[in-house]
Amino acid sequence: MNPLLLVEDLAVEFKTRLGKFYVPDGVTFSVFEGECVGLVGESGSGKSTIARILCGIHKPTTGSTQFMGTPLKGWGHREIQMVFQDPDSSLDPRKTVLFSIEEGLRIHRIGNKEERQKLLIETLKAVGLTEDVLSKYPHQLSGGQKQRVAIARCLVLKPKLLILDEPTSALDVSVQAQILNLLMELKREFSLTYILITHDLKIVYHLSDYTMVMYLGQIMEMGQTERIIQEPMHPYTKALVTAIPTVGTDSLKDFSLKGEIPSPLNPPKGCPFKTRCDFAFEKCNERPPLIDFRGRKVRCHLYTEV
Template sequence: MLLKVENLCKDFPVEFSIFGKPKKFLKAVQEVSFEIEKGSVFSIVGESGSGKSTIARILSGIYSASSGKIIYENKVFEKNMKSSDIQMVFQDPDSSLDPRKTVSFIVEEGLRIHKILSKKERKRLVLDTVKSVGLTEDVLKKYPHQLSGGQKQRVAIARALILKPKVLILDEPTSALDVSVQAQILNLLIELKEKYELTYILITHDLKIVNHLSDQTMVMYLGQIMEIGKTEYVIQDPLHPYTKGLLESVPKIGTQNLANFSIKGEIPSPLNQPKGCVFKTRCPLAFEKCFESPKLTEIGDRKIRCHLYEKEV
């Protein structure tokens, strides 16, 4: 197992006492556990605010976890630990690329921070990496605003790749791009994965991409796992009412097992989460027991958090 996450939690302090002590927390990630095999694609899906980017930011060392364990290559990550093996491509290249810096500076940055290689060797590697993502030498002197959306995302990928990571976290890698460019970036990512034997953590709202690319899928809602397992089960034959609702908007992936409903209503405020099952305010199958919190239960090769699937004890 390359990466193992156990009971990961992230609580953001959102209200403070007059002495600066946190008195109210937003539970962004709650008891999340998963395992990722080397060379696989692990997808995280769920509506806005479900905690996907927070998990990505913890794994890439930007945030520290409130509790839980991250085990990478059989070593436990200490608090605030950062590994150059795990790199992230951010949701929006416009905000993740510094507008005042040239492409050359941006791509080289990781090497400078980690004090890797001589200046000459760094320049050579920057050029090779930029070429490996399908850009030409002339972009090196340009600033982000002089690039197209697709070129910006290629720069963001080059910046992550230059540190020769083993795991690449792709947070909505194509959502900010035009439809015509999305396929090009996806194809590039598929090619890079093969070439550099990468493992991907893919965060996306596009369930067709998830179905096409990923080995395992984790479905999140308000910081909790609703369903997790092999993509062929979770996406092609979903069981959890939330996963079924998500897939309802993507009819092409639908199978005979899809229930005929979509998710109605608003996502509750993460600061005021429903008691019991967090999905109960929108679940068409909610019943009395849903006022109690369901446990994540193993059903065959997947896990589901729903009373409908809890085994009788």
């Protein structure tokens, strides 16, 4: 089966007055139709940059992206939509809910006024909102309602791939579970495929079929979510799982992250994680390849030596 999304050797160069750096740096992965793929890692690892490349906000410096077998070029692909982290910043405070949801339909010239109105009402119902919110402005809505509007704005275009960039982190704890349950209901009802970007491995564990762990622009480990969480292989993955005692194991209790993620302007030579790894040895001064090992992929010299 061919993947819905294929990303190969993807890298973006950023230039500053202090120098240049690449985040992501040579990332390759695929997403199959109907999957929920989790993308996890600390801030600065390149997760959101990948999302913005897929949406056309950033242009890759090297590498390629294919969606449904066709190269992605430019921005505004109707069948790839993104739910941003903070609905307060992603929704225009000067525009009504009606304008925000209908805008995509107008841009892509979908339907006439009556057809769009019918589609809007159907979409609002799907995300748990009523027609009366159409005349309201974002400041008149609760946090949960605003995120439902943001989801409806994507859903109304009938996407195949929905990118969820920390979709609940800006919400109250009491609302987070409601939004996550809604997203999974929509996935089943509309046969959606998700890329879920988050810091929270608990969410990944419960929602994702497949997980990719990123660090400083590179994929450290990738594989089936249950195996990644229950039997992590890379020392970085083990440290992340340790922070979640409800899904971790006693064998990982001694793993913890030390120090801060290095600056991408001055990354460690070789393995990017070596400055924080208790198992670093001489070979870690060389960049490890991403290898197949016991049914998953891992970037660590501990396994290239096996």
